[in-house]
Amino acid sequence: MIGDRIRELREKNNVLLRHLAAQLDMDTGMLSKMERGDRFFRKEDIEALARIFKLSEEELLTLWLADKIIKTISDEKYQEQALKLALKSIK
Amino acid sequence: MIGDRIRELREKNNVLLRHLAAQLDMDTGMLSKMERGDRFFRKEDIEALARIFKLSEEELLTLWLADKIIKTISDEKYQEQALKLALKSIK
DNA sequence: ACTACATTATCCAAAAATTGTCAAGTCTAT
DNA sequence: ATAGACTTGACAATTTTTGGATAATGTAGT
Numbered sequence: 743m744i745g746d747r748i749r750e751l752r753e754k755n756n757v758l759l760r761h762l763a764a765q766l767d768m769d770t771g772m773l774s775k776m777e778r779g780d781r782f783f784r785k786e787d788i789e790a791l792a793r794i795f796k797l798s799e800e801e802l803l804t805l806w807l808a809d810k811i812i813k814t815i816s817d818e819k820y821q822e823q824a825l826k827l828a829l830k831s832i833k
Numbered sequence: 834m835i836g837d838r839i840r841e842l843r844e845k846n847n848v849l850l851r852h853l854a855a856q857l858d859m860d861t862g863m864l865s866k867m868e869r870g871d872r873f874f875r876k877e878d879i880e881a882l883a884r885i886f887k888l889s890e891e892e893l894l895t896l897w898l899a900d901k902i903i904k905t906i907s908d909e910k911y912q913e914q915a916l917k918l919a920l921k922s923i924k
Numbered sequence: 925a926c927t928a929c930a931t932t933a934t935c936c937a938a939a940a941a942t943t944g945t946c947a948a949g950t951c952t953a954t
Numbered sequence: 955a956t957a958g959a960c961t962t963g964a965c966a967a968t969t970t971t972t973g974g975a976t977a978a979t980g981t982a983g984t
Contacts (some may be wrong), residue, residue, distance in 0.1 A: 743922070759960060769945065775963055781943075800911060807906060807915035812922065814905045815898060820891060821923050824898035831834070831903065831918045850931065860974060866929060897973075 744788070744805040745763075745777040751795045752777075766790055782810065834903070835879070835896040836868040842886045843868075859883055873901065 752762055763773040766787050775781040783791075788806045792799040815821045843853055854864040857878050866872040874882075879897050883890040906912045 758958095770945070770959090771946080771963095773959070774959095778961080780962090784943090800914075803909075804911045804914045804918060807909050807911060808918040808922065810905050811902055811915055811919040814901050815919075815923075818894075818898050820895045820898060822920065823891075823895045824902055825916055825920045825923070827899040828902040828906075829896060829913065829920070831899065832906070832912050833917070849929095861930085862932075862975085863973065866933090869932080871933095 743779070744783065744802065745809075747802070747805055748783075748791060749777040751791075751797075762794075765794060777806050779809075782806075782830065801804045834900050835871070835893065836875065836900075837894070838872045838896055839874075839882060840868040840880075842888075846886065848876075853885075854883060873897075 745783055752759070759777075760770045760775075763770045766773065768787070772781065776783050776787075779790050783806060785803070785806070789799055791797075792802050815824065818824075837896050843850070848924075850864055851861045854861045857864065859878070859895070863872065867878075874897060876897070876903050879893050880890055882888075902916075906915065909915075
């Protein structure tokens with residue numbers, strides 16, 4: 743999800759994986775996995791990507807956090823109810 | 834949250850920590866931590882607790898999963914937006 | 925205050941999950 | 955066949971989580 747968005751941005755801007763990886767100071771293979779959703783981005787990377795692509799941190803961090811949430815509930819029952827309850831309890 | 838509910842149930846039924854811990858085959862100190870939210874229950878424990886207190890698994894597992902969600906988003910920005918996005922994406 | 929019992933706190937090792945690195949692999953175009 | 959872009963897998967390094975032992979604290983009764 744956040745990975746798809748980053749790949750989309752990267753391709754739209756004609757940036758190679760290894761170039762973007764260099765900007766983020768990470769291994770190319772790692773970035774490949776992150777874009778494909780095999781690994782998580784670190785939060786600092788997301789913040790750097792917002793700067794690089796001149797987007798609001800809000801958009802990207804929201805996508806990133808949603809991915810984390812989805813990972814923690816995957817394979818569990820009562821996902822929707824738990825999400826709603828969590829939503830209620832943070833307000 | 835789930836811990837509060839378990840403690841409430843345990844006290845309402847006049848069960849001691851060490852007795853309930855024994856039923857769950859765990860250390861007393863561990864159960865104390867779980868009730869106070871320092872540690873997570875294992876899912877099997879929640880299922881066992883639903884049987885012990887004759888409640889629906891749904892109620893307890895929902896509380897338990899909500900706790901996990903809350904933990905993964907704690908200290909992060911854009912919690913509400915991410916939760917809403919996650920909610921949308923599981924449907 | 926002393927005892928007995930219930931609960932909590934602290935510390936540390938074991939286990940598990942996450943992360944990073946590297947090399948080998950696929951795929952496409954020339 | 956070679957080169958370039960990307961992907962994958964294996965493994966090591968690191969971090970987080972977990973369990974258990976034991977010490978400390980709290981609490982009620984005498």
